[in-house]
Amino acid sequence: MQRRTSSKSSLFLLEMIFVILFFSLAAAVCVSLFAQAHAVSVKSSDLNAAVLRAQSAAECVKAEGAGFAELLDHAQSDGEDTLLYYDGEWRSTSQEGAVYCLRVTPVQTGDLFTAQIAVSRVGEEEPIYSLEAAKYL
Structure with a gap:
């Protein structure tokens, strides 16, 4: 009587387990990279929009000096500071x-308004993002 000590199907099953494990690890790394790429994309779009809004406010300061708040839509005053709020x-x-x-x-110092x-x-x-704008009065 002959006995088989190992079968070909168990070797195939072990190979399939390693393949599934490898692809699972590769998928986890790819998902992590996509999540990081999304976070970088959101951060860069926020920076781009912040630069545009800050440059617009700087142009208003350069155009009007101390009366810049009249050029900014929906500007609110908080003591000395002028605030503008934006949604998402x-x-x-x-x-x-x-x-x-x-x-x-x-800040106004003599003839210089900053x-x-x-x-x-x-x-x-x-x-x-932050910047400084100045105008000589």
Whole structure:
């Protein structure tokens, strides 16, 4: 009587387990890379929109000097600072539905009017983008 100690099907099954394990690991790495790429894409689009809004505010400062707030739509005053709020799609909104905030801090020293412009997420200290605009009066 002959006995088989090993079968070909068990070798095939072991090979299939290794193949599935390899593809599972490769899929996990790809999903992780796609998630990181999405985060970088969102961050870069936020930076691009913040640069556009800050440059627009800087042009208003350069055009009007101390009266720049009249050129900015939906501008709100917070003591010395002028604030503009934007929703997640970068449309002007009120403070309640805001995701982003543009803060203009004006300083007048003699004939020089300067404004520090910073765009950040609401509730975060670190700005997405900031710049300084100046105008000689």
